[in-house]
Amino acid sequence: MTTTQPEPAGVVPTAPQASAAGRPTRTPIGSASRILLVAAGLFVLLSLIATVTDSPDLTSSGTFGASLRLAVPIGLAGLGGLWAERAGVVNIGLEGMMILGTWFGAWAGWKYGVWWGVPAAVLGGAAGGLVHAIATVTFGVDHIVSGVAINILGGGVTRYLGSLVFTADTGGSASLSPGVRGRIGTFTMPFLSGGDLFGWQTPDILGRIERWDWVVLSDVAGLGRGLTRDVSYLTLIAIALVPITWYLLWRTAFGLRLRSVGENPTAADSLGVPVYRFKYIAVVVSGALAGLGGAVLSIEAARVYREGQVAGRGFIGLAALIFGNWRPGGLAAGSAFFGFTDALQLRDPGSVHALLLFVAVAAGLLALVAARRGVLLRSGIIFVVGMLFLVWFLVQDSVPAQFVAITPYVATLLVLGVFSQRLRPPAADGVRWRKGEHT
Amino acid sequence: MTGWQRIFYALLAPAAALVAAIAISALVLGLSGHNPISAYGDMLEYARRDESIVSIVNRAIPLYIAALAVALGFKMNLFNIGVEGQYRLAALFAAWLGAEVSLPAPLHVSFLLLVAVVVGAVWAGIAAVLRTWRGVSEVISTIMLNSIAVGVAAYLFRTYFKAPQREGSLLESTEPLPASARLPGFDLPFGDARTQVWGFLFIAIALGIGYYVLIWRTRFGFDLRASGANASAARASGVNPARMILFTLLLSGAVAGLVGMPQLLGSTFKYDNAFQAGIGFTGIGVALLGRNNPAGMAVGALLFSFLDRSSQILDLQDIPREVVAIMQGTILLSAVVAYEVVRRMADRAEVKAAASRLAETRSGPGGLSPAGAGGTA
Numbered sequence: 001m002t003t004t005q006p007e008p009a010g011v012v013p014t015a016p017q018a019s020a021a022g023r024p025t026r027t028p029i030g031s032a033s034r035i036l037l038v039a040a041g042l043f044v045l046l047s048l049i050a051t052v053t054d055s056p057d058l059t060s061s062g063t064f065g066a067s068l069r070l071a072v073p074i075g076l077a078g079l080g081g082l083w084a085e086r087a088g089v090v091n092i093g094l095e096g097m098m099i100l101g102t103w104f105g106a107w108a109g110w111k112y113g114v115w116w117g118v119p120a121a122v123l124g125g126a127a128g129g130l131v132h133a134i135a136t137v138t139f140g141v142d143h144i145v146s147g148v149a150i151n152i153l154g155g156g157v158t159r160y161l162g163s164l165v166f167t168a169d170t171g172g173s174a175s176l177s178p179g180v181r182g183r184i185g186t187f188t189m190p191f192l193s194g195g196d197l198f199g200w201q202t203p204d205i206l207g208r209i210e211r212w213d214w215v216v217l218s219d220v221a222g223l224g225r226g227l228t229r230d231v232s233y234l235t236l237i238a239i240a241l242v243p244i245t246w247y248l249l250w251r252t253a254f255g256l257r258l259r260s261v262g263e264n265p266t267a268a269d270s271l272g273v274p275v276y277r278f279k280y281i282a283v284v285v286s287g288a289l290a291g292l293g294g295a296v297l298s299i300e301a302a303r304v305y306r307e308g309q310v311a312g313r314g315f316i317g318l319a320a321l322i323f324g325n326w327r328p329g330g331l332a333a334g335s336a337f338f339g340f341t342d343a344l345q346l347r348d349p350g351s352v353h354a355l356l357l358f359v360a361v362a363a364g365l366l367a368l369v370a371a372r373r374g375v376l377l378r379s380g381i382i383f384v385v386g387m388l389f390l391v392w393f394l395v396q397d398s399v400p401a402q403f404v405a406i407t408p409y410v411a412t413l414l415v416l417g418v419f420s421q422r423l424r425p426p427a428a429d430g431v432r433w434r435k436g437e438h439t
Numbered sequence: 440m441t442g443w444q445r446i447f448y449a450l451l452a453p454a455a456a457l458v459a460a461i462a463i464s465a466l467v468l469g470l471s472g473h474n475p476i477s478a479y480g481d482m483l484e485y486a487r488r489d490e491s492i493v494s495i496v497n498r499a500i501p502l503y504i505a506a507l508a509v510a511l512g513f514k515m516n517l518f519n520i521g522v523e524g525q526y527r528l529a530a531l532f533a534a535w536l537g538a539e540v541s542l543p544a545p546l547h548v549s550f551l552l553l554v555a556v557v558v559g560a561v562w563a564g565i566a567a568v569l570r571t572w573r574g575v576s577e578v579i580s581t582i583m584l585n586s587i588a589v590g591v592a593a594y595l596f597r598t599y600f601k602a603p604q605r606e607g608s609l610l611e612s613t614e615p616l617p618a619s620a621r622l623p624g625f626d627l628p629f630g631d632a633r634t635q636v637w638g639f640l641f642i643a644i645a646l647g648i649g650y651y652v653l654i655w656r657t658r659f660g661f662d663l664r665a666s667g668a669n670a671s672a673a674r675a676s677g678v679n680p681a682r683m684i685l686f687t688l689l690l691s692g693a694v695a696g697l698v699g700m701p702q703l704l705g706s707t708f709k710y711d712n713a714f715q716a717g718i719g720f721t722g723i724g725v726a727l728l729g730r731n732n733p734a735g736m737a738v739g740a741l742l743f744s745f746l747d748r749s750s751q752i753l754d755l756q757d758i759p760r761e762v763v764a765i766m767q768g769t770i771l772l773s774a775v776v777a778y779e780v781v782r783r784m785a786d787r788a789e790v791k792a793a794a795s796r797l798a799e800t801r802s803g804p805g806g807l808s809p810a811g812a813g814g815t816a
Contacts (some may be wrong), residue, residue, distance in 0.1 A: 092520075092582065131772070139776045144518055144578055148723050149772040156764025163759035164471050174759065312586055322579060400598070406590035409583040413565075416575040 035329075042362065047219035049358045050351075057348035058355070059219035061210055063340075064226025066347060069301065071339025072238045073098070074408075076293030077317020078324070078331040079245055080125075080286040085326060086249060087282030088262035089136055090430040092147035095314030096154025097128035097287040101294020103158040106305030107165060109180030109298070117180060117299040118234065118292070125291015126284050128154060133283035137276055140432045151314075159307065166305075175307035180299045187236060189228035234300050238292070246328040258282055262426035265433040275435065290314060319412040325423050338408040345404040352399045360390035378418060385414070444788070452781040453728065453735075456774035463773075464766045473758050481756060482749035489630035491748050496636050498744035500643045500701040501526075501715075503737055505722025507650050508695035510731035512577075514654055515667035515687050521581030522695040523719030524588030525562045529555040530699030531592050531613075534710035535600040537703075538614035547619040552642075552700060559696020560689045562588060567688035571681040577688060585719070596710070612711035622704040637705035646694065647733040663687060695719070724771040730778070743767060 050058035057063055077094045084091035091097075104124030109117030128150055135146040159174060166172030188195030194204030206228070209221035249255035260268040261278045269275050293313070298305045316338055323337075324330025344352050363386025370379035416423070465475035485491055505522050512519040533555040542550055566584060569575040602614040624635030654660040665673040666683050674680055698718055703710065725743055729736030750763035 090578075092578075135772060135776060139779050141772075141775045141779055144520070145723075145727060145775050146772065148520070148720060149768055149775070152720065152724065152771065153765065153768030156761060156768050159761035160467070160471075160759050160765055163761055174761070315582055315586060318579075319583060400594050402590040402594040402597075406587045409586045413569070413575075413580060413583050413587075416580065417569055417573050420573045420575050 039333075043219070043223070044216055045361060046358055047216045049354055049361070050219065051215050053354040053357060055348070055351040055354040056213075058344070058351045059222050061207070061222040061225035061229065063343050063347055063351075064223050065229060065231075066226075066343035067336065067340040068227055068231065068235060069339075070342040070346075071335040072235050073293040073296045073301075073313050074316050074320055074338055075242070075332055075335035076238055076296065077290050077314050078320040078335055079241060079317075079328070080129075080289035080293070081318050081321040082245065082286075082326065082328060082331060083249075083282045083289065084129075084132075084286035085321065085429050086259050086262045086426055087279050088265060088426055088428040088431060088433065089132070089279055089283050089286075090143040090147065091129075091132060091283065091286050092144055092315075092318060093128060093132050093150030093154070094147075094286070094290045094317055095310060095312065096147075096151040097125040097132075097290035098294040098297070098310045098314045098317075099154040099158055100124040100128045100287075101291030102298035102305050102309050103161060103177075103294075104291070105295035106177040106180060106298040107161075109182075110170075110178050112181075114180045114182040114184055114299050118295050121291045121295030121299070122288045123291070125294060126288040128291070129284040129287020130280075132287065133280045136432075137279045137283070140434055142432065143430050158305075162305070162307070172304075177298075177305035179304050183303075184232045184234050184300050186230045186232045188230055193225045193229040195229075232300055234296055238296065241289070242328050242332050249328075259426070262428055265428055265431075269435060275433065290317070293317070316408045319408050322423070322425075323408075323412050323415050326425050337411070341404055341407045345401060349401060349404075350398065352404050353393065353397060356389050356393035356399065360386045360393060362386075363389065381418060448781055448785045449730075452777040453774060455781070456728075456770055456777040459773040459777070460766055460770040463769045464762060467765055468758065468762060471759075473756075478753060478756065478758055478762075481752050482746075485752035486745055486749045489627060489632035490634055492630070493627060493632045493634045493636055494748045495741060495744045496640065497701070497705070498747055499737075499740040500637060500639055501698045501718050502722055502725050502740040502743055503643050504646060504694060504701070505698045505718050506725035506729060506736040506740060507646055507733075508691045508698070509723050509726040510729075510736060511650070511654075511687060511691040511694060513667075513726060513731050514660075515663045515683060516670070517684065517687055517691070518578045519563065519566075519581055519688065519691045519695070520578060520723065521563060521566060521584050521588075521692070521719070522698060522722055523716070524581070524585035525559040525692050525695035526555075526698035526719060527592050527714070527716070528562050528588050529558040529696035530703055530714060531596060531600060531710050532558045533700065534613045534616065534703055537616045537620045538602075538709075541617065542619065544619040547617075548622055548704065551616075551620055551704065552697065555696040555700050556693045557696070560693040563688050563692020563695065567685045567692075570688070571685050577684075596712075600710070602709075610711055610713075612709045614709070616703070616708040620704070621708060624705055637701050639701035639705055642697075643701070646697070647737065651733045659686070698722070721767070724767065727771060728774050742770070 047059055050056060077098055080094055080097070081091055101121040101124050105117040105121030107117075108120030109115075131153070132146055132150055135141040135149070136143050162172075162177070163174035166174065166177045170178050172178045190197040190202040192206050194202055194207060196202070204225075206221040206225035210218050210225055212218050247255075249259060257268065257273045258278050258281070260271075260273060261275050261282075265275045268278075294310060297309050297313070302309060317335070320331045320334035320338060323334035324332070341352070341355070344355065363382050367379045367383035367386060370376075370382060461479070465479075468475040468478055486495065505526070508522050508525075509519055533551045536554050537547070537551045540547070540550065562584060563581075566575075566577045566580040569580050570577045596613070597611075600613050601611050604611060622638040624637050626632070626635055652660075654664065662673065662678045662683060665676070666678055666680060670680060673683075699714065702715060707714070721743060725736055725739040728739035728742070746763045746766055750760035753760045753762065
C-alpha cells in the first residue's frame with residue numbers, strides 16, 4: 001500500500017533506489033539498543049504514573065497477561081499483512097480471512113477436539129488467501145477491490161455454513177457454534193511465576209516481588225509475571241512466529257527474493273525470480289496467519305464461534321503493520337500497545353484515565369526530542385497534542401469506553417500524519433504487475 | 440474498434456460475471472442438498488410481487504448513492520472506503536439536529552440534507568487533508584476513520600443525542616423527526632402494494648444525472664478524469680493535483696453523507712443502534728459492477744437489492760438466506776475478474792486489428808501510414 005505518496009496515484013515506481021533517497025544513514029527504526037532504551041524509559045514513566053495516579057492495575061501482572069492474550073490475534077493478522085505486503089500484495093481481506101479462521105477453527109474444534117481446530121483454521125484462512133492471490137496475481141484485479149470482496153465473502157460463507165452445520169440439535173445456531181471440545185493448555189514458567197516442575201510447585205518469585213509494591217521494581221515483576229504465567233501454547237506459537245517471520249524474510253535467500261518481488265518485481269523477474277509463485281506463497285501464508293489469529297479468538301479465547309467475533313481485528317492488524325513500519329518487531333510492538341489499551345479497558349476502565357497523563361508526558365518528551373533535532377513544526381504539533389491530552393486528563397475523571405475502542409485507529413492515523421515521511425512501505429506495494437508489461 | 444464491438448465487450452464482462460456467480464451459487468446450493476433451480480425460481484417469483492418491487496426500489500436507493508460516492512473517487516484513482524463511516528455520522532447528526540429545530544417542511548428537509556452533506560464532507564475531509572498535506576494514502580485513513588466513526592457515533596449517541604427512554608422500552612433512539620422533516624413517498628403506478636416508494640428516489644435520480652453532467656460535461660470532470668487516467672499528463676497540462684484530490688474526496692464524502700437519508704426521511708425517522716450498516720461496503724461492489732457508469736450502477740444497485748429482498752423467500756424453503764451474501768460476493772469478485780479478462784481480450788483484438796491494418800497499408804500504394812497504429816483501450 002503506497003502510504004507515502006507525494007505523487008498522485010498511477011505513477012509506477014520504476015527506480016528501486018528512489019525510495020532509499022532522503023535519509024540514507026538513519027533507518028526509521030534505529031538500532032536495537034536504542035529501541036530497548038526507549039522502551040525501558042517508557043516503562044519507567046508508566047510505572048511512575050501508576051504510582052502517582054494510584055492506579056496499580058496499570059502495571060499489574062493481570063493487565064499484562066490480558067494484554068498479551070488480546071495482542072496475539074492482532075499480531076497474527078499484522079504478520080499476515082506483513083507477508084502479503086512484503087511481496088507487494090495489499091491485503092485488506094485479512095478481516096475476512098480471520099472470520100474464516102474463527103469458523104473453521106471452532107467447527108473442527110467442536111467436531112474433533114480443540115487442537116484439530118488449529119490446522120482447520122489455518123487452512124480456512126489460507127483458502128481465503130488463495131482466492132485473493134488468484135484474483136490479484138493471476139487476474140490482475142485491484143488489490144483493495146479483491147480484499148473488499150473477500151471480506152464480504154468471508155462473512156457470507158461462514159454465515160451460510162453456520163446455518164447448515166450449527167443447527168439447533170447440535171446446541172448451536174447459524175451465528176453461534178457449540179463449544180469446542182478440550183482446552184488449549186497453558187504454560188507457567190517454573191520459579192519465576194510459580195509453575196510446576198515435575199509435579200513440584202515452584203515458588204512464585206515474581207508474584208512475591210509484585211506484592212511488595214515498590215516503584216518500578218514491582219512493576220517490572222508484574223510485566224514478567226504477566227508474560228510468563230498461564231500463557232497458552234497457542235500464544236507461544238504465535239510469539240515464536242514473529243522471530244521466525246523475521247528470520248525467513250530477512251535472513252534467507254527465500255526471504256530476499258520474496259521481498260524483492262515487493263520492491264521491484266520487474267528487476268526480480270529479470271534475475272529469474274518466479275514473481276507470481278512468490279506472490280502466491282506470500283498471500284497464502286498471509287491468509288494462513290490471519291486464520292490462525294481467528295483460531296485464537298474462537299477456540300482459545302471464547303471457546304465457541306460467534307458471529308462478529310473478529311470485530312475489526314483484521315483491520316487493527318493492518319493498523320499495527322503500518323504503525324510498525326512494515327517490520328516484524330514494529331508490528332509486534334504495535335499489537336502489544338493495542339492489546340494493552342484493550343486490556344486496561346476490560347479490566348479497569350479507571351486506569352485508562354491515568355493513561356492520558358502518560359500520553360501527555362510522553363508527547364511532551366517527544367516534542368523536546370523533536371525540538372532539539374530542529375524539526376520545529378513536528379515538535380509543535382506533538383506538543384499541542386500532548387497538551388490536549390493533559391487538559392483532557394485534568395478536566396474529566398474517566399474515558400468513555402468507545403474512545404478506548406478507537407485508540408488503535410487514532411494512534412495509527414496520528415503516526416501516519418506525523419511520521420508519514422519516515423515510513424517505508426515496500427516500493428511496489430499494491431502495484432498490479434504483469435510479466436512482460438513493465439519494461 | 441467499431442461501436443458494436445465496443446458494446447459487445449462492455450456487456451460481455453457483466454454477463455459472464457452473472458453467469459459465473461449463478462453457477463457458483465448453484466454449486467453451493469447443490470452441495471448443501473438444495474435444488475438450485477427451484478430456489479432461483481422461487482426468488483424470481485417472489486421478487487415480482489408488488490410489495491417486493493417497492494422494497495427492491497427502496498433498498499436500491501441508498502446503495503446507488505453509496506456507489507455514486509465511491510465512483511466519484513474511482514474516476515480519479517481515489518479509493519474512498521470511508522463511505523460507511525461518513526454516512527453513519529451524517530445520519531446521526533441529521534437525525535439529532537432535525538428533531539431539535541422546527542422549520543417549514545421544504546426548508547426542514549433541505550436543512551437535514553445540508554447537515555448530512557456537511558458532516559459527510561467533513562469526515563471525508565480528514566482523509567483529504569491527510570492525503571494532500573502529509574501524503575497519507577486515503578485507503579488506509581478511510582479504513583481507520585470508519586472504525587473511529589463507529590466509536591464516535593456510539594459515544595455521541597449514548598451521551599448526548601439519545602432521547603430519554605420510554606418506560607419499559609429497550610430500544611434507544613434519537614427523538615423522532617417531526618412531520619415537517621419527513622419526505623413523503625408515493626404509490627407504485629401499478630398494482631396495489633401496501634407500501635410506498637420513498638420520495639428520495641427522485642433525489643437519487645437527480646444525483647445520478649448530476650454525477651453524469653459533472654464528470655462528463657464540465658471542466659472539473661474533465662480534469663478529474665484526466666488526473667485519474669494519467670496523473671503526470673494532467674499535471675503537465677496545469678491541473679493542480681492536490682486541489683483535485685481535496686475537492687474530489689470532499690465531494691465524495693458529501694454524497695456519502697446522503698446514503699443514510701432515504702431511510703431516515705422515508706421510513707425510520709430516527710437514528711438508533713440498529714441503523715442499517717454495511718451499505719458503504721456494498722456500495723463499493725455496486726460501483727465496481729456498474730463500472731462507475733451512472734446507468735450501470737443503477738442496474739447494479741437494483742440487482743443487489745433484488746438479491747437482498749428475494750433472500751427472504753429462501754427462509755421459507757428452509758434454505759439459509761445467507762446464500763445471498765455468497766452470491767453478492769461472487770458476483771463482485773467474478774465481475775472484477777471478468778472485466779480484467781475482457782480488457783485483455785479487447786486489447787489483444789485491438790492489437791491484432793491494428794496489425795492487420797498496418798499490413799494492408801504497407802502493401803498498398805500509399806506506403807506507410809501511422810494512423811491506426813496507436814491507441815489502446
